[in-house]
Amino acid sequence: MSISTIVSSSLTSSKFRSLPVTSPSSSHLTYLSKPSSFTLHFNTPKFTITSLLRNSNPQSPLSAISTTAQQNLAHTSSLHPTETKTLHFVKYQGLGNDFIMVNNLDSMEPKVSPEQAVKLCDRNFGIGGDGVIFAMPGRNGTDYTMRIFNSDGSEPEMCGNGVRCFAKFIADLNSLNGGQSFTVHTGAGLIIPEIQPDGKVKVDMGEPVLKASEIPTKIPPNKDQSVVNAKLDVDGVDWYVTCVSMGNPHCVTFSLGDRNLGPDDFNVADIGPKFEHHSLFPARTNTEFVQVLSRTHLKMLVWERGAGATLACGTGACAVVVAAVLEGRSERNCTVDLPGGPLEIEWRKEDNHVYMTGPAEVVFYGSVQL
Numbered sequence: 520m521s522i523s524t525i526v527s528s529s530l531t532s533s534k535f536r537s538l539p540v541t542s543p544s545s546s547h548l549t550y551l552s553k554p555s556s557f558t559l560h561f562n563t564p565k566f567t568i569t570s571l572l573r574n575s576n577p578q579s580p581l582s583a584i585s586t587t588a589q590q591n592l593a594h595t596s597s598l599h600p601t602e603t604k605t606l607h608f609v610k611y612q613g614l615g616n617d618f619i620m621v622n623n624l625d626s627m628e629p630k631v632s633p634e635q636a637v638k639l640c641d642r643n644f645g646i647g648g649d650g651v652i653f654a655m656p657g658r659n660g661t662d663y664t665m666r667i668f669n670s671d672g673s674e675p676e677m678c679g680n681g682v683r684c685f686a687k688f689i690a691d692l693n694s695l696n697g698g699q700s701f702t703v704h705t706g707a708g709l710i711i712p713e714i715q716p717d718g719k720v721k722v723d724m725g726e727p728v729l730k731a732s733e734i735p736t737k738i739p740p741n742k743d744q745s746v747v748n749a750k751l752d753v754d755g756v757d758w759y760v761t762c763v764s765m766g767n768p769h770c771v772t773f774s775l776g777d778r779n780l781g782p783d784d785f786n787v788a789d790i791g792p793k794f795e796h797h798s799l800f801p802a803r804t805n806t807e808f809v810q811v812l813s814r815t816h817l818k819m820l821v822w823e824r825g826a827g828a829t830l831a832c833g834t835g836a837c838a839v840v841v842a843a844v845l846e847g848r849s850e851r852n853c854t855v856d857l858p859g860g861p862l863e864i865e866w867r868k869e870d871n872h873v874y875m876t877g878p879a880e881v882v883f884y885g886s887v888q889l
């Protein structure tokens with residue numbers, strides 16, 4: 520299958536360039552300007568995918584690879600008017616939490632249905648991803664709107680790693696090099712990501728919500744209206760949990776029975792679904808299992824609502840620091856280690872906002888028949 524298309528500039532704002540997209544008809548490698556960087560094109564009967572592989576320095580920003588590659592990003596993730604079943608996308612990852620990014624800037628209607636998102640996220644029969652993210656026009660005076668479908672097709676309010684990837688996508692579309700911030704409307708309200716000069720993205724994630732009924736959880740509040748270090752019976756075992764919403768619900772646990780969690784105390788894939796579908800979480804929940812390494816260094820595993828065990832969860836890391844502070848286990852500035860790498864989290868006393876800093880990278884871009 521071969522696809523060749525020219526994307527109309529009317530699909531995006533006038534800031535975006537209109538360039539031809541040519542997909543290869545057979546497998547081949549094309550070397551870019553740097554000898555150690557190359558573009559890998561390959562076809563399957565269903566997909567035409569262009570991958571950006573960076574051998575020399577996995578941390579290097581996209582701009583270090585190829586201007587052509589950047590230009591190609593400017594017209595991916597949109598449907599050509601005459602090829603209504605071809606979706607162009609860019610795959611991003613933030614600490615291994617990976618997303619299929621769709622340029623939806625011409626419409627408030629997602630170009631992919633929840634059912635299609637499930638198929639696209641499938642790691643064997645699809646592109647593979649923890650979710651599909653839509654970059655949409657701004658609402659309520661914001662620059663952009665971000666919506667996301669989990670890999671099970673459900674729609675969460677917010678995604679921390681996703682919003683960093685979203686910010687990188689917007690920066691790549693507009694050839695921004697760093698130092699810029701923009702406002703993003705999400706289901707969790709206003710979120711403000713800022714691309715830092717080092718390429719990492721710092722995000723003002725707003726204020727955590729602690730009121731039990733707003734998280735939501737039916738666990739009886741034990742501190743003001745919040746659930747802090749409260750006993751929760753999961754499948755006959757007593758866990759102690761603190762509940763936090765970062766726009767989406769999180770249940771954070773540091774202890775099983777009367778002892779702190781150790782690395783071998785539980786199997787996330789076994790216990791995670793039992794938290795997620797617990798009757799005391801009416802909107803289901805994300806769950807973080809945390810070890811305190813020091814007062815500024817935490818280590819977590821996550822079971823995500825609608826996505827299962829992922830390599831990282833940005834909102835989860837924010838909820839973990841809030842919970843650790845509420846339980847008196849940590850300072851407000853922490854490094855949180857996740858399977859995919861570390862995030863820097865600050866719960867700032869002055870404004871009660873949580874700030875998250877971490878990486879976001881392009882993996883590949885391509886097109887798929889819906």
Ligand SMILES: N[C@@H](CCC[C@H](N)C(=O)O)C(=O)O
Nearest residue numbers: 675678679680767832833834
């Ligand atoms: N991985 C995300 C969270 C994505 C949404 C979550 N699965 C939910 O349903 O709330 C993150 O980085 O925050």
